[in-house]
Amino acid sequence: MTDTTQGAAEPVSVSSAWQLAKYGLVGLLFFVLLLAMLGWVTSYSAAGTRSTQAVDYATNTITLALSTEPPQLDSTRATDMVSGMLLGHTMEGLLRYGPDNELVPGMAESWDMDENGGTFHLRNDAYWSNGTPVTAHDFVFAWQTALNPDTASQYAFILFPIKNATGINEGEIEPGELGAKAVDDHTLEIELEQPTAYFLKLLAFPTYYPINEEFYRSTDGGYGAEAHTLIYNGPFKITKWVHDASLRLEKNELYWNRDQTRLDAIDYAYILSDANATLNLFATNKIVYAGLNSENLDRALRNRWHIKQHNDGSVFFLEINHRPDRITSNYNLRRALQLVHNPSELVYKVLKLPGNLPGESIFPVWLNGVEGRFRDEYPGPKYIINEEKAREHLAMAIEELGVDELPPLVLLSGDNPVSNKQSEYYQRLWKEKLGIEVKIDKQIFKLRLEKMTTGEFDIVAAGWGPDYHDVMTFGDLFASWNLNNRGRYANAEVDRHVAIAQSSSDPVERMEAMDRVQQLLHDDVAILVQYERGSVYVSDDRVKGVTRRAVGLDPDYTRAYIASDSED
Amino acid sequence: MTRYVLWRLLQGVITVWFIATVTFFVMHNLPGDPLADDKAVSEKIRANLEEKLGLDKPVVEQYFIYMRNMIQGDFGLSFVHENRRVNEIIRDHFPVSAILGILAIVIAGFGGILWGALTALYRNRWPDIVIILLVILGISVPSFVFATVGQLVLVTMNNLAGFEVLPVAGWGTVAHMLIPALVLGLGTMAFLTRLMRTSMLEIVSSDFVRTAKAKGVPMAQIFSRHQLRNAVLPVVTVLGPSIAGITTGGFVVENVFGIPGLGRYFVLAVQQNDYGVIMGTTVFYGAFLVLMVILVDILYAVIDPRVRLE
Numbered sequence: 001m002t003d004t005t006q007g008a009a010e011p012v013s014v015s016s017a018w019q020l021a022k023y024g025l026v027g028l029l030f031f032v033l034l035l036a037m038l039g040w041v042t043s044y045s046a047a048g049t050r051s052t053q054a055v056d057y058a059t060n061t062i063t064l065a066l067s068t069e070p071p072q073l074d075s076t077r078a079t080d081m082v083s084g085m086l087l088g089h090t091m092e093g094l095l096r097y098g099p100d101n102e103l104v105p106g107m108a109e110s111w112d113m114d115e116n117g118g119t120f121h122l123r124n125d126a127y128w129s130n131g132t133p134v135t136a137h138d139f140v141f142a143w144q145t146a147l148n149p150d151t152a153s154q155y156a157f158i159l160f161p162i163k164n165a166t167g168i169n170e171g172e173i174e175p176g177e178l179g180a181k182a183v184d185d186h187t188l189e190i191e192l193e194q195p196t197a198y199f200l201k202l203l204a205f206p207t208y209y210p211i212n213e214e215f216y217r218s219t220d221g222g223y224g225a226e227a228h229t230l231i232y233n234g235p236f237k238i239t240k241w242v243h244d245a246s247l248r249l250e251k252n253e254l255y256w257n258r259d260q261t262r263l264d265a266i267d268y269a270y271i272l273s274d275a276n277a278t279l280n281l282f283a284t285n286k287i288v289y290a291g292l293n294s295e296n297l298d299r300a301l302r303n304r305w306h307i308k309q310h311n312d313g314s315v316f317f318l319e320i321n322h323r324p325d326r327i328t329s330n331y332n333l334r335r336a337l338q339l340v341h342n343p344s345e346l347v348y349k350v351l352k353l354p355g356n357l358p359g360e361s362i363f364p365v366w367l368n369g370v371e372g373r374f375r376d377e378y379p380g381p382k383y384i385i386n387e388e389k390a391r392e393h394l395a396m397a398i399e400e401l402g403v404d405e406l407p408p409l410v411l412l413s414g415d416n417p418v419s420n421k422q423s424e425y426y427q428r429l430w431k432e433k434l435g436i437e438v439k440i441d442k443q444i445f446k447l448r449l450e451k452m453t454t455g456e457f458d459i460v461a462a463g464w465g466p467d468y469h470d471v472m473t474f475g476d477l478f479a480s481w482n483l484n485n486r487g488r489y490a491n492a493e494v495d496r497h498v499a500i501a502q503s504s505s506d507p508v509e510r511m512e513a514m515d516r517v518q519q520l521l522h523d524d525v526a527i528l529v530q531y532e533r534g535s536v537y538v539s540d541d542r543v544k545g546v547t548r549r550a551v552g553l554d555p556d557y558t559r560a561y562i563a564s565d566s567e568d
Numbered sequence: 569m570t571r572y573v574l575w576r577l578l579q580g581v582i583t584v585w586f587i588a589t590v591t592f593f594v595m596h597n598l599p600g601d602p603l604a605d606d607k608a609v610s611e612k613i614r615a616n617l618e619e620k621l622g623l624d625k626p627v628v629e630q631y632f633i634y635m636r637n638m639i640q641g642d643f644g645l646s647f648v649h650e651n652r653r654v655n656e657i658i659r660d661h662f663p664v665s666a667i668l669g670i671l672a673i674v675i676a677g678f679g680g681i682l683w684g685a686l687t688a689l690y691r692n693r694w695p696d697i698v699i700i701l702l703v704i705l706g707i708s709v710p711s712f713v714f715a716t717v718g719q720l721v722l723v724t725m726n727n728l729a730g731f732e733v734l735p736v737a738g739w740g741t742v743a744h745m746l747i748p749a750l751v752l753g754l755g756t757m758a759f760l761t762r763l764m765r766t767s768m769l770e771i772v773s774s775d776f777v778r779t780a781k782a783k784g785v786p787m788a789q790i791f792s793r794h795q796l797r798n799a800v801l802p803v804v805t806v807l808g809p810s811i812a813g814i815t816t817g818g819f820v821v822e823n824v825f826g827i828p829g830l831g832r833y834f835v836l837a838v839q840q841n842d843y844g845v846i847m848g849t850t851v852f853y854g855a856f857l858v859l860m861v862i863l864v865d866i867l868y869a870v871i872d873p874r875v876r877l878e
Contacts, residue, residue: 015786015787015788015791016689016787016788016791016792017686017689018788019788019791019792020682020685020686020689020791023681023682023792023796024678024682027678027682028678030674030678031671031674031675031678034670034671034674035671035742035745035746036742038667038670038671038742038745039741039742039745041667042664042667042739042740042741042745043740043741065826069649071648071649071650072649072650072651072652074650074651077650079605079606079607149612149613149616150616150620152609152613152614152616152617152620153613154605154606154607154609154613155607156613157607169610169612169613170610170612171612221651222651223651224651225649225650225651225652229651242828243649243652243657243660243661243828244660244661244828244832244833245738245739245740245826245827245828246738269738270737270738270826271826271828272737272823272826273823274823274824274826276716276719276824277719277736277737277823277824277825277826280719280720280722280723280736280737281736281737283723283727284722284723284726284727284732284736286735286736286737444600444839445839445840446600446601446602446604446839446840446841447599447600449600449601449604449605449606450599450600450601450604453601453604453608483608483609483610484607484608486608
């Protein structure tokens, strides 16, 4: 039956195929029409990416990709790297970091500081991008807003050196009582809670940027959510922000130091989290910069691109849980882990991404000390591997804990390829060297944070990035009062030295106190430092004058320029 | 007809309410703290945040507040994009996903019907074998592979041509849409091809085709009027859910091609415990899916006169 039908159909299948081809053609025509229509609708809504090259000589513009959409650009509440980078290009505090990472005058032309505070003289030629002058009131307003408990700023703590700041943030003191007063439009007086040697360095941080009160109120709660609900006092201004698609910076002609801005525009034409896709854009000359990871490094090598390295300033460490109900509160167990801890092996044989440095101290190598680098002046203790001694300590730990066999250690870690590699390395290392079983608890970001806060871990792979260029940005991390001390490490001696370094104005005394802290953290095995993170990237060599920093605005394009062909 | 549509719409409203309720309570029991971030904050600040986002009230009370606002068309605030309303996020990003989705579904629909008909026509001969092989590939390879490979092809093509044939990523012109829409529609197209082929072959041996042949209707006419039109019915049935699936499932494609669609928000919100966006997008997509299914049911009656809408 089927056979006869099939047989009968065959001679005419040609005409049927023609019929089908006709339908196909109609379909194709319909599709093209639809495409044209939708294309028109989209271009009409102006959400588009302009098809420019990475470097555009005619318009003096460079094109880049952002890795994520900034959640919002309200400087009192910004916390992430992308927001910080964009704010650094479009806003300016009293001071800013210069090309050689030194502090240079920003909105403040000059200042007189002593132990208890200081007076800042604002320049007369500083304007917001809407033409209103930048005044001392703008700073007072921004700081009071950030400290107001209703704002719920995560970075309020960075303002705490100012008198009454802590009290305001806790809702006990009125914001008007803040130790920062506008004497007149161009004079700002700051009173400190206690001497703070590194206060000037804080002034370049986004939370310290000014906000114009009148404009802020006019946005009716939407400040920083769109390009038009912001005004700018920095080298660039945001002229277009299409959420999750693109963001464009153009030179701010009202910026006081506009002569040093050499690019006319920076076009973040793509918002892309996919590292391979970003590299594809670089490969086709669409963007001037792309970060590399261990997966696509090979491709960059094969293409013989010029691969560059940069120390991004952060330190990664295994944070140990010191809560008394955890076995890791046992010193001998921690000491045993420390005696097999080998950061070089981790960096060179496991992570294998150029740029990472084996870790030794919570204080990274680039931090400044008294005169030179802190770690040159105070090298700190080193990890010495001794398996035999490690096993002795382990035996002592087992006896002290009163168990026959150690229960498995819970290693809390992130859920990404780098974290996986690391966790598996430690699992193998501790099993092989010490016979300790490890249970890896892999969690996405929010879940990991929750477990870190509630203490559901023995060891967690953690990291810390600097906020300002002073040892204190790492130094107080393991003070017992620090909420970011998720392992609840508490040592009165560490606390005492942190307090000294916070309030002393004598650089030598401060650095010695910090040296004691790094020594104590090591001796007590508070943490196991893993590595200082480096990043590897490719960038267009036609763009010059880009500053990379471990702390502060990075990458800094405020002085960048496109090299003319003759300069190449 | 009108009564039927009204009845279906009422059912739809109940379904959406059910989706909203289940999502709300499941979401509040998700592990992970929506307010946790890199920097730890004091109890006081945390309490303030909870108050601002309404998390300080009992969950049942939060539910009633949410439902009341939702009926008024207000999905509330995003937790991550602090100053943006969920309504704005949907308004800004859904059209992009929709455009991509429409193109993908058109590609999938037309492609599926054509390839399916072609394979049935040339059953067990080489066009059939080649296409079915591709179909198996299309069904089994996940979309992120297609997306990555598709983009690599673009890179190679542009580099070989020496100019930009089609852009590698981004959004805004027709050229940006073509490859992402194709990648997005590929899986569905493969699925529809197979469906169409089976349905065509079933109809070849049906009574009315035999009758048409017996009374001497030209073969091409039998093919287009009797076979094709009848075989297309099952394809239309699955088209509705496919439209919703494609429009919501664009996450991977949007991510790789840097397209500002709603799919990214939909997926990332769950990872970030962004309650506002989870609720908003789920309810919105739920309503969208329900609407599509109703539309397809109505369309069914138009194509097949045997179906009566009662």
